[in-house]
Amino acid sequence: MSQALLPTLLNLLLRAFVVLLLPPLIPGLITKIKAWMAGRSGPPVLQLYYDLAKLAQKQAVFSRTTTWVFLAGPVGTVAALLVASLLIPLGHTAPLLAFEGDVILFAYLLGLGRFLTVLSALDTGSAFEGMGAAREVSFSALAEPALFFGFAALARATGSLSLTPMLQSHGMWTAGHLSGPLMLILAGWGIVFLAENSRIPVDDPNTHLELTMIHEVMVLDHSGRPLALILYGASLKLVVLGALLVDPLLPVLSKGWLNGLAFLGGLGLLAVVVGVVESTTARFRMNKVPQFLVAGVLASAFAFLLLLV
Amino acid sequence: MRLYLLSLLLAACSGIPGLFLRRRGAEVSAGLMTVSALLGLGAAVGVLAGGPVPSLRLPALALGSPSLLVLDAVAAWFLIPVLLLAACGAWYGVRYWEEAHGHPRWVRLVFGGLTAALVLLVAAAHTWLFLLAWEAMAIGAFLLVLTEDRLAEARRAAWIYLVSTHTGTLCLFGAFALLAGVAGTWDLGALPRGFAASRLGTQTFLLFMVGFGLKAGVMPLHIWLPPAHAAAPSHVSSLMSGVLIKMGILGMVRLITWIPDPPLWWGALFLGLGGVSGILGVAFALGQHDLKRLLAYHSIENIGIILLGLGLGLVGKSTGQPALEALGFAGALLHVLNHSLFKGLLFLAGGAVVHATGTRNLEQLGGLAKAMPWTSGAFLAGSWAICGLPPLNGFVSEWFIYLGAFRAMAGARWPWSVGVLAALALIGALALACFAKAYGTVFLGTPRTAAAAAAHEAPRAMLLPMGVLAGACGLIGVFPMAVAPALDRAIAGLGEALPASSRLAHLPLVTVLALTLALLALGLTRWVWAGRRSEPVPPELPTWDCGYAEALPRAQYTASSFAEGLVTGARWVLFPKVQGPQVQGPFPEPTRFESHVPDPVLDRALEPAFRLGARGLVLLHFFQTGQLPVYLLYVLLTLLFLLIWMVV
């Protein structure tokens, strides 16, 4: 009994920790890495926690043009991401819910978050936020197929329709003919990851009121707790999408808690990689971004084709 | 059967009292329609709950057929949206279409007739009756599109509709004739094995596809759909888009039930048509500025999704994968129901906007969410559902189809279904973009014109039907397992021994997650709400916008600018017409920029072709010169020709 209970408890603890507490750390890590690469000391790693705490105390200000939709953005996004986080395996620890086709639910929950964010941006009636919204939907239209081709390829490789077996597919590395496709999938998803989390080279999370911005410009008018939700949601998204990239890379370890640690390590590594990428590459011109995303689509589509032969 | 016939009768007669009553005629007819809907729904639910399949013999009309009306599960399944939307539309029309718009009595009469025709059509099991109901439906819809026949636009739309529907009917003539040649009877029923593979079978199938495709608005044949939906009164548009075009799907479903062994290429054709309609439909929707045209193109998109489902089912049927069959057909049929719910809802809400502001042009709307919160909520619900976002019903049906596609591929039997996956993903993303644009430009931001600023909330009689439909969307979305058994009975006829859809998809988990999502949202909202301080916020704050000074409504992102990126990205299929002078110089003159996306088939291919053909034929008119000797010459030449032909 206790043998069965303990791992489950551990798993729950890990999940609660990863989903609720960990996320703000990741952006902090990334910024720290970038600072180091730039030779600065940079803000503390826990900076985002402070910000969130402060924002939670602050008075939210609403423009007269906005309606309840303005609020639905951050709330809906975070809620959707939390639900999505229930479906995703963290490393080789099983998720709370795994069933056939949860892949689609997962993707559509992300879509729901995007939809609400876009609407709340449009609600302000500001030109900038409208522009951001337009770009968001346009680029996600390219990111979506990349994601799905990846899923398709994994489904074909693993013969399963559920996220957990798909992502816990480290076996593919050993099977030689599968490793190539997997790498391509991860490459495609890496691009999706950067785009969806509005990282350089697609977008720059640290600037404001700049015309090349996509995601950040949509949240200009949010303040107080809604803004806190948005920031938290962004970091949560890093974790959730990060899991997609990290999971397939992790080996299976003997003990459940080891697997948990491995996942955390992987996540940290991902943060480092992102930091390095961000500080070594420049942001694309806006008309280059679609090509970048199409590259992602092609990568995962090609992975699928490789699996056909 | 008694219930069904009673509801048929009531629907047919619902408009008649209104002709004579001086006042409250609308309410009376709406009431009659409601009663008829309740009766019909009773009958349908009875069948779908596993009750006996009622059928009616009409020996009095010597139509050479034992049973003419069979209310089987498929019929019952299609009957539900018909009656639901009809009743909602009737109540909606009470206030929406008043004397101001002209002859509402006739609109009500024809509306009732159209409903009756639809009710008759779903259960028709005999060629003659089928064609009768089919044409009655076509003419009813034609007259309703023509309601505002003073407007040239409405006349043109109605004419295009009339012509295309008649073309479809002629194809059906041919198809049914061939079918009867095989079956030896005009009863519609199962066909012998091997027929589908034969050459005759191919001809029949293609004729049916054109005939039904024209009605359903499958992409190359969709020409009538956008203008007709735009021109018709909104409650009619909702009925047309929600139900009428589904009758094409009904026909295809019937065809599938008759064919025991479809060839693989049938399914492939369905998938191809579905992909084209889906992607191009939503792509062209992105380019529209007319709210109702936009919705119409989305109907094309959803027909595409339904075809994808049917195609997967057919592939399963021909390759012998019952699971795939069940998932595809279930997804398709469920999407038929879902689409009629949320598209009906969207058209009603859009109609309320038109009713309030008098324009369908997105660029002249904006900020309506403040003036008409309920309508805005209804439209949001509809958009939410049509984008297939959980936890509303659109997601469930698309989910079935996704599962089917995954299964077909992961089972390593049929890798091509990855195309279906990609198509669905792309459609989903684009639909999301399109409805973000529609909802955002119409309801959010600030009003762009005085008309939009002066908008008022729709009367309760119009809000109630929207509420009903939105509720239905929510119910199916959150509790899909409630409809699963009915769905299984509906698809049971489409293949042999199909597994229950609930065994293939974990519907209860959807409920769990939906509720979790709702709870989380609720909790977060409470948390945010609790964050308000006691001292009131000065209400007159403009949008901060990084300190941008007082943004004018004109400065907002318009519908076209919102879609500009995607439209130009896809200009190699959309061919947008952009006209706007290059702005140059430090102080450019004020100028206009316009861009719109004409229909590829109608505006770019058919109309020029027909104009050309007509000009060519008019050239032939010189044969009728009016000169008597010439006419006599024709007689002489005919005579000589025939005599010579006879001799040699």
Place this chain on the structure above:
Amino acid sequence: MSPDFLIALTMLTNFTLVATSRVNKAIQLAVFQGILMGLIPLAMGLGKHLHILLLALVAIALKGGFIPYLFRRALRQVKIRREVDPYVGYTVSLLLCAAGTGLSLVLAHALPLKAGTTPTFLVPAALATLFTGFLLLVSRRTALTQVVGYLVLENGIYLFGLLLVEEMPVLVETGILLDLFVGVFVMGIVINHIHMAFDSTDTGFLAELKD
């Protein structure tokens, strides 16, 4: 006088008819042909039947008497003597007439006669006359010449009728006479009306209704 000679004369008349340019000349020829029509049955020795004799006499009386009278009335009203540029030139019409005659020979060849029927080339003559009448109807402008064409056409039918008149008198005679009556009478009326409405009988004017 042998019937063959008269028939040959008839065909000759056809050629002259299509070649003539003067309206009243054409009319005279038509009348002449009509009288020939009356004579042929007698020459064929069908005169022994009283009814055929009557038919012949009626034909002569109508075609030689009544019709010229009608035409003269019409001619007095409309001041045209010459055929103003016909649709088809005279030479061409002549050639066409010849072609028609040839064709009728071919057709007659394809239609075997009952053994012992004389004269043998009644059928080709009938068809040739028919085509000639048609040709006149098609190629001429003035209503009068067209009426002439119609009469010639009827002469063709009449000629063929002679083949049968002995066996099936009722059918043939009623038919022929009624046809004749119609032709002449109606045309006479209409010519008058056209004259009233258009004060000319150039049917070229009658081309306002068209597409």
Place this chain on the structure above:
Amino acid sequence: MALLLILLPLLAAALAVFIKVPAIRVRVLPVTALLHLGLLLVVLRGWRELPHNAWLGLDALGGWVLLVISVLFTICALYAPSYLALRPDRDHRVFSVCLLAFLGLASLLCLARHPGVAWVALETMTLTTAPLIYFNHNRHSVEATWKYLVLGSVGIALALLGTLFVAYAAHMGSLEEPLHYTRLMAEGERLSRPWLRAGFVLTLVGYGTKMGLAPLHSWKPDAYGETPGIVGALLAGGVTSCAFLALLRIYGVVAAAGEGAFARELFLGFGILSMAWALVFMVGQVDFKRLLAYSSVEHMGILVFGIGIGGLAARFALFHLAANALVKSVLFLSAGNIHRSYASKQLPQVTGAIRRTPVSAGLFFLGFLAITGLPPFAPFISEFNIASAALTLGHPILGTLFLLLLGGIFLTMSDTVMQVVFGVPSPQRVRTPYKDTFATTAPLVVAMVLALGLGLHLPAPLRAMLEAASRTIDGAPPVRSGKVAEVPRGLAPTEVRP
């Protein structure tokens, strides 16, 4: 008894000549029509028993056609008084007399058992209908009448020659007078084939001209366009049916003689050509009466097409005769009303009729839908069955062509019709007193209801008559009325029974 059918209208015509008072004279029309119809119904009860070897006699085919014409005439006659009341400017003595005479001659034709008699009847009909076309007495009506007469008489002359040829064919087979159809069909084998073929060609061209088969139809648009709607209805439904009947009789003989295939080929050719020609001239047709004329050409094409397909299609071609006559009467009469109300029949002047003359315009539109084969009206039954017979009896290409032409004709016709019926009424150029009244619309409604009824249900006696009639034209003489001549090739024929 049967003779009375012929004499009654002729006597009425004679009576009408001597009635001075117009008000009374117009009453003669409906009375005679009703009497004729009643009488016919009485006679038809025994159409089987009537002797077939007389010069006159009623068989299924003739009875069917005469029934159609009588009903059509009744509708027109009921409509006539109100119409003539609208035209006080014109004296209608000749008009009424000719109408009645037409009915008598139609009866004569339908009762005729002898090609000669049929020919005489048709010839005289040409004469009597000419003054009807000339009713308006203006340049245009003169021109129309002139064309009608010349073409008609030329055609009829050719028909006479054809009849003589047939007679000569019989003569070759040493058959002597009286040559009534029954005998010709019974002795079919003995007829001389070449003469028969030539005779058929000539009669086809001759009667085809009166029927208005393209390209012999040229008088039709002018005549129909310039006459009152009532005459148009009678021409389109009556005269054409008569010519069709006369042609069918000869065809029956030809088929009985074993030359059916040859004749059917010609029929198919003319059918398709007529429909195509009609389509061409409906394109951009601004004159809705001429439009109807071309529609009539089209339906003549459908009739002969059906006969050409044979078998089931032949029966439904006969059915289409009735359907076409009924619906055409609605179309022409309502078009006449619209013409009365707008004092024009050209498109730019006539729009939005549904607002000016709601009932007539509505009936016009309904008639248009019916004539283009919308269920459940009668033409749908016939057109659908002809198409399906063509597709299943081994003429797939022709069947497809048939459907294509129907579609194209709908396309072009609907364009004009919709502009006429719907939209904003054009400003009235001439003030016209016309308003839709009960008298001007009730007959149309009756006709429409009849067309609907036929589409829904064909009473058993009529069905029996139709089947016997179709056997007659398929080459089997009615005495041997057992077998159906056509043995369908390929698939089993099935029919949507009205």
